[in-house]
Amino acid sequence: MTKPQLPDIAGAANSDAVSRSDDNLRLPLWAQLKVWLMTQIASGELPPHTQLPSEADLCRRFGVSRTVVREALKQLVMEQRIYKMQGKGSFVSEPRTDQDFVGSTMSFTSDLQRSGHIVTRQLLNQCLRQPTDEETRLLQLTDDEAEVVEIDRVLFVDGEPRTRVTAVLRASAVPGLAATPMGNRSLYQTLQQRYGIVLKKAERWVSAANSDADTASLLNIEPGSAILNIQSVSTDQNGRRIELYFAQHRTDKSRLHFFIK
The missing domain is CATH 3.40.1410.10 (Chorismate lyase-like)
Incomplete structure (x- = not known):
């Protein structure tokens, strides 16, 4: 899995929102992480049933808090893009x-x-x-x-x-x-x-x-x-x-x- 490249996310770890260069909208950090993960899933970089990095690993990669990571993952679970297995972590859902x-x-x-x-x-x-x-x-x-x-x-x-x-x-x-x-x-x-x-x-x-x-x-x-x-x-x-x-x-x-x- 390649290192994520989100606009200014590392430098904005303590901010509620960051500026997007494409449409000048301000997205919360969790939304930026969610978008990046969705892009990886859609491109096939993360195929179905692939285990995602741990919450701690995502925190280190993005320079964000565990709260940000958990919110991004929670939203993806709600949209059925990923699923969680007790004690094992998060995995990519099969397309429906x-x-x-x-x-x-x-x-x-x-x-x-x-x-x-x-x-x-x-x-x-x-x-x-x-x-x-x-x-x-x-x-x-x-x-x-x-x-x-x-x-x-x-x-x-x-x-x-x-x-x-x-x-x-x-x-x-x-x-x-x-x-x-x-x-x-x-x-x-x-x-x-x-x-x-x-x-x-x-x-x-x-x-x-x-x-x-x-x-x-x-x-x-x-x-x-x-x-x-x-x-x-x-x-x-x-x-x-x-x-x-x-x-x-x-x-x-x-x-x-x-x-x-």
Whole structure:
């Protein structure tokens, strides 16, 4: 790791702010250190999972106090640029993709594929069954609609498990879907091409949780790791509620992107 070169930082160790030559703004010392570390990470000088110098080493290199170093590192942790391991120090986080999974009615796999990622699916379960009371309510099933189609899969991005999605569909709208091989097939493309269904609107709920042992095993994360639980109800072009899904999304590989109009 090369010696940091920040404007006047060594000579301003006892000052709250220093002058930046490029835009004449005055940045606090911790912000200068943060910018330098971010530059090193972005350039590849500090690749993912590289251990950062210790707080004492950074203090010596920059001629600043431990308070300045700790504030810079705290901000980088909050922005998930680095992570800390108890008793070991600070490490560079792995870059995370922005994933339009929640903020769009379009399948998130399409967004990822258009960005050059490879998306595959592992089928866990596919069946025709009776709906639960909650499924009946959320899909607004009528009294004579006694069945739903369940498709439970794990979605992989570039070979890594990313999300477990259990889709529950109104069986009357998708006859024969329970017997259609859906292992690695796009559900939304199948709905459009086979049934003429285009999902136009979705209502979604997101909550934070810790993964249980089963989910952790499927997503290749440690039990208790942070995940997002996502529930969605999608409506077709005729105003019918067609799809209800429950997703468990790992948070260490991507951020979910919301676009609000």
